[in-house]
Amino acid sequence: MLARAAKEAVKAASGLRAYASASGGLPPRKVAVLGAAGGIGQPLSLLMKLSPYVSELALYDIAGTPGVAADVSHINSKAAVKGYAGEDQLGEALKGADVVIIPAGVPRKPGMTRDDLFKINAGIVKALVEACGKHCPKALLNIISNPVNSTVPIAAETLKRLGVYDEKRVLGVTTLDVVRAKTFYAEKAGLDVSKVDVPVVGGHAGVTILPLFSQAVPNAANKLNDADIDALTKRTQDGGTEVVQAKAGKGSATLSMAYAGALFADACLRGLNGDPDVVECTYVASTITDAPFFSSKVKLGKNGVEQIFGLGELSAYEAEGLKALMPELRQSIQKGEDFALEKQ
């Protein structure tokens, strides 16, 4: 009889979780968005609210989140939405999070490189990741804040200092480069973009972005010449700048970044839920080159990164591109690590 009472008590206490997992047999998942009231954060929060995998959505920012949360909470989808504003609410926002997406920070203006954002965004990311290390050390971190080439190493060092670093759980979001490569490639080759796949390796800034069109599927070698590949490569590398220019001072990519960020978070959640087939390009701690962090295809699973795939065969052009990107990539990584280690 006691056992039965205990069972009922547990059932009642976990009522929300039982209900949540009853909907489609999916486990409850909490996602936190840090920087949810920003240009990327808002549409990203909308897309995450529409995800069938999210049962709890925590929207955090230094201000504006009560309004965003009130707005988004009216949508009739599964996720229970809560807004958190200000540092003293950050812990609560993070508790129990399975995935933490970090778009927080300032965007580029025309003429700026992602590195120009470094000073401001480095500090922001460090503080947020510190809180993640304290409140949700097992969460998968999806880092969007630029310059990603540096902010991911900053995150790693920060978590190391707290003794909770798990290199399988710190992921730089490069999905927008993949999205752009697919779009531009499909356009130029006259293909159905929904059937296109293009890996993008390296980093997430300018020439450190290396799309591997020689490995693109479907293969369009008969349609694209060397000049085309060069143009596509440059366009993919400059895709972010293209949008910064078009917005003429009003910001950088927000909607496409929200889209890409949601695609990647979606992949992380599917991996966590045991989907055996989740492969995405992402910027992670890696040994496939001699840069300590590198983006390549990765299998995502129950513990984050399950397997990092090698680069495969590169064309001569791509091999050149790889050589060319390494110095800048290593420099950005060093800059991030130095920053994280300085600020005691």
Place this chain on the structure above:
Amino acid sequence: MAAPRCSAKVQRLSTFSGMKAIGQQSSMRAASPITSSRQQVVRAARSQLAIEARKVAVLGAAGGIGQPLSLLLKMNRMISQLALYDIANVAGVAADLSHCNTNTKVTAYTGPEELAEALKGADLVVIPAGVPRKPGMTRDDLFNINAGIVKGLCEAIAVNCPDAVINIISNPVNSTVPICAEVLKKAGAYKPRKVMGVTTLDVVRSNTFVAEANQLDTKEVDVPVIGGHAGETILPLLSQAKPKVEFTAEDAAAMTKKIQNAGTDVVNAKAGTGSATLSMAYAAARMAESVLLGLNGEKDIYECTYTESDVMPGFQYFASKVLLGPGGIEKFQPLPELSEFEQQGLVAMKELLTANIQAGVEFANKA
């Protein structure tokens, strides 16, 4: 070590293959995210993609609603062409969205000189253009600005895409829909079955609040909402909620008030920085999807919408549940029997809704 394809089979978020409520009025199915039965309908819709090339124009695409709405539409597989129009900033929005890897082609149109081109060939025109409320304002306070904006846009629609379905979001909807109708009438281009005020957000909110209050799965809840799209003119038919929910008199009154004030609650929560944008974008994208499914001949596409109708004697324009199809509104569902509370609500709203309609008609007919 050859790397496998990047999750190629899931190129897009599984949620965005469909967001609407599909099914018979008596069915239990309701809004986003998609259930497997809806997937069948959408798969059918997708199989028609090769045949139906659909153009959707968004007027006000660079605004607070327009931007996230345009993102959701860029992700909709039924849309082959997406024309984004605004008076400024829309080139940046289009450049941004154009990088997303979907088959929807995005083009920007800036300023009145480019409005015609934005509209030509549109199957559906969605209008979020206008200014939002600030705390303390009613939707009616927006009237003068937004009425003028809507009038101008509808004049262009009459000339450039008179056969298009029109979805009006710009507040106050109770008045801007009559304005649209009058403008089109004057141009000899009025198709009453194609002019729809978007009240989907009231339905979405009703579904959410009723589900929350009764520990129900939001996917399973459907609450029709009739009347208008402002304060007391919003009348959720809680007595008709599916699945059936018992409300005490107090609960029904409180829930009704909550639904009626939800928009104001967001305006207050945003403390001067705006009104509902993200949930409005979702609701409008859901309505747009329903319209397109209807245009594509899908069966059983029901939505509540505010339009010229005979459904409620004494009201020239009235929101109620309709069946959408190739001609826009195919059929008006007969109103169910209202509870006493709901009948009182109908009486209570009559004066305001009638005044709102009158204001719209008068504005449109001013020289």
